[in-house]
Amino acid sequence: MNIGFVGTGTITEAMVTGMLGSTLEIGGIVVSPRNGEIAARLAAASNLVRIAADNQAVVDQSDMVFLAIRPQIAEEVVTALRFRPGQSVVSVIAATDRAKLGAWIDQRVEITQAIPLPFVADRGGVTAILPPNREVAAIFAALGSAVECETREEYDLLAAATALMGSYFGILERTTGWLAQQGMPADKARAFVAPLFLSLAETAVRHGEMPLEALRQEFSTKGGLNEQVFEDFERNGGTTALTAALDRVLVRIKG
Numbered sequence: 001m002n003i004g005f006v007g008t009g010t011i012t013e014a015m016v017t018g019m020l021g022s023t024l025e026i027g028g029i030v031v032s033p034r035n036g037e038i039a040a041r042l043a044a045a046s047n048l049v050r051i052a053a054d055n056q057a058v059v060d061q062s063d064m065v066f067l068a069i070r071p072q073i074a075e076e077v078v079t080a081l082r083f084r085p086g087q088s089v090v091s092v093i094a095a096t097d098r099a100k101l102g103a104w105i106d107q108r109v110e111i112t113q114a115i116p117l118p119f120v121a122d123r124g125g126v127t128a129i130l131p132p133n134r135e136v137a138a139i140f141a142a143l144g145s146a147v148e149c150e151t152r153e154e155y156d157l158l159a160a161a162t163a164l165m166g167s168y169f170g171i172l173e174r175t176t177g178w179l180a181q182q183g184m185p186a187d188k189a190r191a192f193v194a195p196l197f198l199s200l201a202e203t204a205v206r207h208g209e210m211p212l213e214a215l216r217q218e219f220s221t222k223g224g225l226n227e228q229v230f231e232d233f234e235r236n237g238g239t240t241a242l243t244a245a246l247d248r249v250l251v252r253i254k255g
């Protein structure tokens with residue numbers, strides 16, 4: 001299969017890097033000439049990657065076309081392209097739903113939306129896709145894992161969950177900051193806290209069959225320190241703040 005990318009920016013670089021190191025059987029990867037520096041870097045990384053003359057050449061030379069441009073220019077770029085009937089189009093463009101894309105595309109194509117995250121570069125990214133699509137899911141599975149959404153509602157909810165990435169680092173930042181304030185060297189604090197959080201995340205993935213409530217209880221001795229911190233978190237409005245933030249970001253995602 002030939003895979004094309006219209007828009008060769010940060011997320012395309014991550015996806016192509018992941019694909020090049022994966023077990024996917026790819027005939028070739030064709031990228032658009034913008035951004036020139038990233039396109040040149042990807043072409044230098046593998047003989048599989050070539051730089052097309054323009055966006056239309058990407059579409060013409062690909063079985064599956066990824067649209068990875070910013071939402072502000074999406075309409076102008078996509079309406080200028082001619083697709084082949086039945087071609088597979090995967091859009092990672094934010095805030096642009098399938099109905100909008102369908103109206104901009106001149107042919108009956110198969111449109112899938114996806115939310116790849118930078119971790120796909122290391123083949124450790126989980127990617128939400130809408131609607132379920134075997135070929136697209138197989139590609140993202142090779143870049144980590146794929147979650148196929150049946151409905152727009154499910155997809156929007158996962159998009160809301162991705163908005164927690166900054167807060168995850170924020171919790172690490174505040175925790176290591178507090179440790180540093182108490183006199184611990186900041187680098188030592190980070191060297192402890194970051195692997196601790198990694199182990200917790202790995203445990204949640206490894207024991208996918210176990211309810212999160214049960215994991216919380218297993219990691220909280222009755223009357224112990226962990227139980228006390230979670231009770232304080234709840235009592236002082238932690239859950240309320242988290243839920244309200246997710247509610248508010250979902251409203252924004254739904255437009």
Ligand SMILES: NC(=O)c1ccc[n+]([C@@H]2O[C@H](COP(=O)([O-])OP(=O)(O)OC[C@H]3O[C@@H](n4cnc5c(N)ncnc54)[C@H](OP(=O)(O)O)[C@@H]3O)[C@@H](O)[C@H]2O)c1
Nearest residue numbers: 007008009010011012034035068069070071092093094116
């Ligand atoms: N970054 C992420 O983690 C992430 C994750 C999921 C989804 N997304 C979505 O993916 C899209 C791209 O994001 P990004 O972070 O990769 O942005 P980006 O780094 O700005 O990449 C966009 C690329 O589009 C190129 N471009 C500009 N005009 C073009 C045109 N007319 N034709 C073709 N390419 C053109 C830009 O080239 P120049 O540099 O030459 O202007 C730039 O390299 C956005 O819609 C974003 O919301 C991003």
